[in-house]
Amino acid sequence: MTYHTTLDRAVAAAAAAAGGYGAWSAERRRDLLHACADALEAARPELVDLAWAETALTRERLDGEITRTTGQLRLYGDHVAAGRHLSGRTSPGAAPGGADVYTVDVPLGPVAVFAASNFPFAFGVPGGDTASALAAGCPVVVKGHPAQLRLSRRIAEVLSGAVAGAGAPEGTFGFLDAESTDGDPNKLSIDLVRHPVIKAVGFTGSFGGGRALMDAAAARPEPIPVYAEMGSVNPVFVLPGAVADEAGREKWATALATAVTGSGGQLCTKPGVVFVPETDDGETLADLAASRIGGAGPIPMLTAGMAAAHRRWSEQNQARGASGQEADPRDGLPFAVRISAKDFTGDYREEHFGPATVFVQADPADYPALADSLEGQLTATIIADDASDADRSAARALLPSLVAKAGRVVWNGVPTGVAVVEAMQHGGPWPATSAAWSTSVGTEAIRRFTRPVALQGVPADLVG
Amino acid sequence: MTYHTTLDRAVAAAAAAAGGYGAWSAERRRDLLHACADALEAARPELVDLAWAETALTRERLDGEITRTTGQLRLYGDHVAAGRHLSGRTSPGAAPGGADVYTVDVPLGPVAVFAASNFPFAFGVPGGDTASALAAGCPVVVKGHPAQLRLSRRIAEVLSGAVAGAGAPEGTFGFLDAESTDGDPNKLSIDLVRHPVIKAVGFTGSFGGGRALMDAAAARPEPIPVYAEMGSVNPVFVLPGAVADEAGREKWATALATAVTGSGGQLCTKPGVVFVPETDDGETLADLAASRIGGAGPIPMLTAGMAAAHRRWSEQNQARGASGQEADPRDGLPFAVRISAKDFTGDYREEHFGPATVFVQADPADYPALADSLEGQLTATIIADDASDADRSAARALLPSLVAKAGRVVWNGVPTGVAVVEAMQHGGPWPATSAAWSTSVGTEAIRRFTRPVALQGVPADLVG
Numbered sequence: 001m002t003y004h005t006t007l008d009r010a011v012a013a014a015a016a017a018a019g020g021y022g023a024w025s026a027e028r029r030r031d032l033l034h035a036c037a038d039a040l041e042a043a044r045p046e047l048v049d050l051a052w053a054e055t056a057l058t059r060e061r062l063d064g065e066i067t068r069t070t071g072q073l074r075l076y077g078d079h080v081a082a083g084r085h086l087s088g089r090t091s092p093g094a095a096p097g098g099a100d101v102y103t104v105d106v107p108l109g110p111v112a113v114f115a116a117s118n119f120p121f122a123f124g125v126p127g128g129d130t131a132s133a134l135a136a137g138c139p140v141v142v143k144g145h146p147a148q149l150r151l152s153r154r155i156a157e158v159l160s161g162a163v164a165g166a167g168a169p170e171g172t173f174g175f176l177d178a179e180s181t182d183g184d185p186n187k188l189s190i191d192l193v194r195h196p197v198i199k200a201v202g203f204t205g206s207f208g209g210g211r212a213l214m215d216a217a218a219a220r221p222e223p224i225p226v227y228a229e230m231g232s233v234n235p236v237f238v239l240p241g242a243v244a245d246e247a248g249r250e251k252w253a254t255a256l257a258t259a260v261t262g263s264g265g266q267l268c269t270k271p272g273v274v275f276v277p278e279t280d281d282g283e284t285l286a287d288l289a290a291s292r293i294g295g296a297g298p299i300p301m302l303t304a305g306m307a308a309a310h311r312r313w314s315e316q317n318q319a320r321g322a323s324g325q326e327a328d329p330r331d332g333l334p335f336a337v338r339i340s341a342k343d344f345t346g347d348y349r350e351e352h353f354g355p356a357t358v359f360v361q362a363d364p365a366d367y368p369a370l371a372d373s374l375e376g377q378l379t380a381t382i383i384a385d386d387a388s389d390a391d392r393s394a395a396r397a398l399l400p401s402l403v404a405k406a407g408r409v410v411w412n413g414v415p416t417g418v419a420v421v422e423a424m425q426h427g428g429p430w431p432a433t434s435a436a437w438s439t440s441v442g443t444e445a446i447r448r449f450t451r452p453v454a455l456q457g458v459p460a461d462l463v464g
Numbered sequence: 465m466t467y468h469t470t471l472d473r474a475v476a477a478a479a480a481a482a483g484g485y486g487a488w489s490a491e492r493r494r495d496l497l498h499a500c501a502d503a504l505e506a507a508r509p510e511l512v513d514l515a516w517a518e519t520a521l522t523r524e525r526l527d528g529e530i531t532r533t534t535g536q537l538r539l540y541g542d543h544v545a546a547g548r549h550l551s552g553r554t555s556p557g558a559a560p561g562g563a564d565v566y567t568v569d570v571p572l573g574p575v576a577v578f579a580a581s582n583f584p585f586a587f588g589v590p591g592g593d594t595a596s597a598l599a600a601g602c603p604v605v606v607k608g609h610p611a612q613l614r615l616s617r618r619i620a621e622v623l624s625g626a627v628a629g630a631g632a633p634e635g636t637f638g639f640l641d642a643e644s645t646d647g648d649p650n651k652l653s654i655d656l657v658r659h660p661v662i663k664a665v666g667f668t669g670s671f672g673g674g675r676a677l678m679d680a681a682a683a684r685p686e687p688i689p690v691y692a693e694m695g696s697v698n699p700v701f702v703l704p705g706a707v708a709d710e711a712g713r714e715k716w717a718t719a720l721a722t723a724v725t726g727s728g729g730q731l732c733t734k735p736g737v738v739f740v741p742e743t744d745d746g747e748t749l750a751d752l753a754a755s756r757i758g759g760a761g762p763i764p765m766l767t768a769g770m771a772a773a774h775r776r777w778s779e780q781n782q783a784r785g786a787s788g789q790e791a792d793p794r795d796g797l798p799f800a801v802r803i804s805a806k807d808f809t810g811d812y813r814e815e816h817f818g819p820a821t822v823f824v825q826a827d828p829a830d831y832p833a834l835a836d837s838l839e840g841q842l843t844a845t846i847i848a849d850d851a852s853d854a855d856r857s858a859a860r861a862l863l864p865s866l867v868a869k870a871g872r873v874v875w876n877g878v879p880t881g882v883a884v885v886e887a888m889q890h891g892g893p894w895p896a897t898s899a900a901w902s903t904s905v906g907t908e909a910i911r912r913f914t915r916p917v918a919l920q921g922v923p924a925d926l927v928g
Contacts, residue, residue, distance in 0.1 A: 023864065089908065091885035097877055101887040106867055108900070218682030222894045225901075386923075396926045400487065403570055403917050403927075411921040413561055421555035423565040425918035430686045436572070436915040437689075444553065444916075451900040452908075453867050454889035457875040459850075462860045463867075 006176060007191055013171025014110035014139040015197040020169040022107045022137045023464070026080040029135055032166040033077030036134075037070035039162035040126060043154070050151040051120045056300035056330065061263060062120070069121040072128060072420050076135040079443040084422075085135070087452040099457030104464070105450040107137030109199035112192045114213070115152065116204040117145040117302050118266045118353075124148070125155040125175065128420075128441055129202030129227070134172070136449035138200070141174040143192060146185050147303050152177055190216045193226070200449055203228040204268070204440060207351075207431055214434050227448050228434040229426065231351045232377040233272035234415045237367050237402075239394050241385025242412075243281040252383055253285055256357070257292035259414035261334050264299040265355035266306065269379055269415040272351060275370060278340070278361040286359040290336035298331035299355050307332050310354030316347070341366060349374065364394055371401035376429025376436070379415035380406035407432065407439070470640060471655055477635025478574035478603040479661040484633040486571045486601045487928075490544040493599055496630040497541030500598075501534035503626035504590060507618070514615040515584045520764035520794065525727060526584070533585040536592060536884050540599040543907040548886075549599070551916040563921030568928070569914040571601030573663035576656045578677070579616065580668035581609040581766050582730040582817075588612070589619040589639065592884075592905055593666030593691070598636070600913035602664070605638040607656060610649050611767050616641055654680045657690070664913055667692040668732070668904065671815075671895055678898050691912050692898040693890065695815045696841040697736035698879045701831050701866075703858050705849025706876075707745040716847055717749055720821070721756035723878035725798050728763040729819035730770065733843055733879040736815055739834060742804070742825040750823040754800035762795035763819050771796050774818030780811070781820075805830060813838065828858055835865035840893025840900070843879035844870035871896065871903070 024032075040047065044066055051062045079085055090102040111133040116123040123129075125142050133140045144152025156175035163173040176188060189209075193201055193216045201217060201224065203210050210228030217226045236256070243249045259271050274289070276282035301307040310332040317337045334355035339348065341362035348358050362370060371380065380402040384391035395411075402409045407428030418426050424442030427433045433440075438448045455463065488496075504511065508530055515526045543549055555565040575597040580587040587593075589606050597604045608616025620639035627637040640652060653673075657665055657680045665681060665688065667674050674692030681690045700720070707713045723735050738753070740746035765771040774796040781801045798819035803812065805826035812822050826834060835844065844866040848855035859875075866873045871892030882890050888906030891897045897904075902912045919927065 022868075089887035091883065091887035094883045094885040094887065095874075095877065096881040096883065099875070099877060101883060101885060103887050103889060104867065214682070214687060218678070218687070223678060223682070223898065224894075225899070382922075392923075392926060399922070399926055403568065403919075404486075406917065407915075408918040408920060409922055410559075411563070411919070411923065413559065413563060413921055417560040419555065419558045419560065419565060419920075421558040421565060423553035423555035423558065423567050423918055425567060425916050427915070429915070430688075434687065435689070437911075439916075444551075447901075451871075451891070451893070452889050452903075453870065454872040454887055455867075455875070456872060456883075457877055458846075458863070458873055459856075459875065462856060462863055464864075 007188065007195070010141045010174035010176055011110065011195045011197040014141050014174050017139045017169035017171035018109045021139055021172045024137060026083065029137060030077035030081035032163060032168055033073045033131060033135060035162040035166045036126065036159055037073040039158045040066060040070050043158050047151065047154065050154055054148045054151050055120055055302055057263060065119060065121045068420065069126055072122065073126070073131045075420060076131045076443060076446060080135045080446065084443065085446045085450065089452070095456045101454050101456050103452040103454055105452050108449050108451060109138060110197050111138045111140050111449055112198045112201045113140050113142040114189065114203040114205060115142060115145045117147050118263070120148055120151055123204045125152050126159055128445055132445040133202065133449045135446045138449045139172045139174065141176060141192065141198070143189060144175065144177040149177060186212070189213065193217050194220060196222065198224065200224055201226040202440070206230065210434060225448070226434050227438055227440060229268065229440045230431055230433060231268040232379070232428065232432040233349065233351050234269055234377060234379045234381070235371065235374060236271045236274040236381040236383060237371070237398060238274065238276045238282065238285060239364060239382065239384040239391040240277045240279065240281065241388030241391035242383045243277070243285045244385065248385065249281065249285045249288055253288035253292055255414050256289045257296070259416045260293050260357045261296040261299065261355040262416060264301050264332055265334070266302055266353050267416050269418060271357055271381065271415055273348065273358050273360060275360050275362050275367060277364050282361060286336070286338060290338065290359065293334045293336045293355065293357070296334045296355065298328065298333055300328070300330050301332040301354065304330050306353055310352070310356065313352050313354065313356065341370065344370070367394070367398050368401045371398060371405060374405055376432045377406040378426065378428045378432045379408045379410060381410040381413065381415050383412060386412065405429065407436070471652065471659070474605045474638035474640055475574065475659045475661040478605050478638050481603045481633035481635035482573045485603055485636045488601060490547065493601060494541035494545035496627060496632055497537045497595060497599060499626040499630045500590065500623055501537040503622045504530060504534050507622050511615070511618065514618055518612045518615050519584055519766055521727060529583060529585045532884065533590055536586065537590065537595045539884060540595045540907060540910060544599045544910065548907065549910045549914065553916070559920045565918050565920050567916040567918055569916050572913050572915060573602060574661050575602045575604050575913055576662045576665045577604050577606040578653065578667040578669060579606060579609045581611045582727070584612055584615055587668045589616050590623055592909055596909040597666065597913045599910045602913045603636045603638065605640060605656065605662070607653060608639065608641040613641060650676070653677065657681050658684060660686065662688065664688055665690040666904070670694065674898060689912070690898050691902055691904060693732065693904045694895055694897060695732040696843070696892065696896040697813065697815050698733055698841060698843045698845070699835065699838060700735045700738040700845040700847060701835070701862060702738065702740045702746065702749060703828060703846065703848040703855040704741045704743065704745065705852030705855035706847045707741070707749045708849065712849065713745065713749045713752055717752035717756055719878050720753045721760070723880045724757050724821045725760040725763065725819040726880060728765050728796055729798070730766055730817050731880050733882060735821055735845065735879055737812065737822050737824060739824050739826050739831060741828050746825060750800070750802060754802065754823065757798045757800045757819065757821065760798045760819065762792065762797055764792070764794050765796040765818065768794050770817055774816070774820065777816050777818065777820065805834065808834070831858070831862050832865045835862060835869060838869055840896045841870040842890065842892045842896045843872045843874060845874040845877065845879050847876060850876065869893065871900070
């Protein structure tokens, strides 16, 4: 089967399914999403094995990720069945002649979803974009990540079975992978986004990948929205009170080291830059955290390519305090870079995947200006002593800059661990994402794939 | 003063104002919007005169439009002061460690607004884009329409005074016009959209103009959202019951003729295509409406260029039933085109500004397929006999196709007259607009210029 036949088949089936699936009641969509969750649950041991073999993530992490993913599918189904995704605006008697105006919400049509490699489930084939598009009433055509061929295919089989079992039209769930590409996965991606049948795009991945999809979508005869989450450095600002005593330094050194090294530092919310006070206390925190990061030992990374990129970043920074030892070609050696604020330039402001972070010694009075100098971020974090008036005052001065730069601001926590809840905003200004008004995590993600329609005087019994 | 100095000054002032004005309380923004409304009100007689001289719209229409515009400014101010523009999502205890997650909303920054010519107030310099951006906390840089130089400048003076009087930073309201262009208004527009300071764009106008701004915005190093409303043909579907008796035919012939000829047919919601049953009743309705449209006599159009385009469209259709008489070069002669469904192709599916419409004789059983064949629309309308089971049944079959194509569906009314209310959706799928999720009329328009930020565990007393 040639590449174009495969792509064309998948999108033609999605187009054919759009009207029928789009007219499904919210209750039926809920049942379909629950069926997908049940099917993944039933295949859990097999999926953990496949994922472990292709990602090198720990079985414990992968097992937890399946739980998160099935919970997400069920939550989004429950959310639409409860009508909580609806715009629900009403203006009684407001139109000329006194007619009521009220909104209904309609699905956009077939959505192209690009699976990320770092969360093979939660942002993979069965992940948040797939779940929110299906919840919205949109068929999906999912491109599996080329680094996870076997897992992606097996998940696609499991979901296809669940979707068919729920009675959805063929084409409601479509899947493409590297075998559909004639060897060029980028061409497949661009052709998918260019296909006139596709009405929206969900993507989590690199800046270069996201930008290429955006450019292709914007150049179409009919431009379509691209919801691309492209990552960030997730700055953390440590205020003096938080590290004024040993207990605070110990606590935050451990928390930061865990956030930097967990999942091999391959999370879009990994704290990639940590501003610490240029004091003995700040130095001690950075020392402790750096030591714990280094102490985590070699961590197998998602791909040999990511490990190589991490190694290059490590080598560039040897002179600045990177530490490590020889390792397997797929291993990433955790390290911490230590610089002063005047050296916080260029590369240090860009996201690097892998178990490493940059500690920047700075005067806390300069934190707002440093924050203002950053690009758009998924998250920004303040670590402070809740009981310290000085910290609270400094935080009050810093918060406007963080709110202006980030999609989420964390207080006394770490940015990793994104709760899948209604108030979550996993988004943020360019270049963190392509559409700062939207979120790719949480129930609000569903709204990316619907649009409101105002009905003016239309008798309610004639509608859906 | 050279063109670039003027552009650069306006955007630099907007950038300087963004932080200060963006931090204003909603109450202060309300007061500013009310002050703008009051200032327009105080200048009303002078503004009507200026607008009448440059647009040739009737004084009565212009007077009413000022009332709509001042009401809009006040409504948007009241809306934000009441906090109704906020996303307001809360997930108590939902984050890791039990922290609360809740959203706040922040302005995007300076917004470029392009004034339309057909509503010199409501979509002009003081129009919906300006009002919603200012309500959102964003400075605006407004480009006046080149056909309304004197009016635009005077409105800009009035608003600048009101904004300064309200104590807003200089640059909160900026204005550019053809004098800033070195003779090329298109270049000014593109350069404004390309300017790195600008964070979003509001536009109402032609498809070509909107697409050019979208392309420029998408090609920036930092792409920005463009909210472009580019018009549509606003199909009307007349069901048999509505024209089964003379009273119905009289009523709808008058309503349609008024909607086609009002404001010289220069409304983005003008019904440009009316599907009528291919029966004697349907013919009679079209005859009556066409006669009333033709009987409206010559109508001065917004510009000589629009009148010339309208005349070309009229001449192309002489063979198909257009009627009229010689007229002043700026006059538009109202006319109706009569075709059968098989001839409903090409040009007839595209928007034509001016007092003309196309009656398409069709079998009502074919209405859903005809609707499916249309491009995206701002509006779609059904005219039916409320008491007729046959009409209700036909409407039920037709509505899904209309909801899938339009931003607003009207029942037993005409699409002109867009209520400025919370439930209004003045939007719709491509090519009617660039962002089908958004609306350019109604209080939801404000949300285009803010983005939500999730706060995780952040003590409420430290924020804003």
